[in-house]
Amino acid sequence: MANPSTDPDAAAASQAEVDAEIRGIRESYERVREEGGDGTEETQPRLDYPPYRSSLLRHPTKDPHHADPEGVELLAPCFGHSDVDPVEADLTIQHSGDPIGERMVITGRVLDGDGRPVAGQLVEIWQANAAGRYIHQRDQHHAPVDPNFTGVGRCLTDADGGYTFTTIKPGPYPWKNHHNAWRPAHVHFSLFGTDFTQRMITQMYFPGDPLFDLDPILQSIVDPRARERLVATYDHDVTSHEWSTGYRWDIVLTGAHRTPLEAEDD
């Protein structure tokens, strides 16, 4: 691969070229693991992932500096019912009419790396509509805007770390990473833990999507087990009669750094 263009609108490479780059990185990862390497499974995306062209000039080149969290880093910002209205968790009732598409419920739990529920924290989501179009000036994809769907929701996790959104299944959409590039359908999630160091943003995908292998953003998570953690599970117990389909997706943040001071019986 000779100096790929860093212009996000270039759409220069073909899917076959990008596929070959993705395959090369994956094979090299597998080879290192098979040969012993350090045996560590990568759980996060590579920041330096050339098949995703926009990452070329935006990934740090120096190793991150190991820091012991101090002061405010050991705490998280506080959100509460004055910040979030419970109706914000239903993206299908924000306008006067019903949005077009497959109504669905996404539910799951937010846990820290020790398996403790993250309670009372903010979860934000945003997504395209059923036709794969965002309500965004820069989204010029030739698909209809749905006047009854904005695609933004918020909620606070309950005492068990649980969250639930009612929304519409988003469609796949084209982008200009390379020629004929299409993103698998996904919902963006923004999450806070109990420490500032647990802050994260990610994307939830739907099972069985044929676009998974073609997508450099998902494939930037090189380990297949780690990629699988971003795919929700269809759950018929969440599906409701003549109303909506249901998906379950649990989220694990990193471990907390504070020594828990609370009694175990709280």
Add this chain to the structure above:
Amino acid sequence: MTEPRDLAPTPGQTIGPFFGYALPFPGDHVLAPAGHPDTVRLRGRVLDGDGAPVPDALLELWQADPEGRPVQREGSLRRDGATFTGWGRASTRTDGGYDFVTLRPGPVDGGAPFFALTVFARGLLNRLFTRIYLPGYGDAQAADPLLSGLPEDRRRTLLAREEDGDLVWDLRLQGPDETVFLTYPRHRS
């Protein structure tokens, strides 16, 4: 409730191109209560490996109050104009510029005061953490465990400068003056 398949951390992903209609909200970058006499502007630019502005980044600021106390108050999303919550969110403009209107954090437990910062951007596949230290705390900074462990040319990437009464700090995602980004114990990649 079913348990997750394992307790390995969920992978991050880029904030993507179209967060601009979803995450910004009115007053998101204004942390200081209206009319507070100690208001300060923290401003700067987010730049890529060519030194070009990054117009689609999102920064989140988290800080102690001027007395050095971490704040645990709700009201960051729907601000009442009086409560200081210590948390805010700023989107970059077309010139890569951002600004926060806030109060200077005080020293927590006598240490060197800093803003904790998270950066998200299109093209950035996972969030980055860093700190912005305030000018005027030379002794505390010399004793700071993070700053004192960095070579001089790297250390200055974490220091804000004072300019026309504002605090000014630029973030460089890549390049010779690349900002120092942080990873914490218990983070696995």
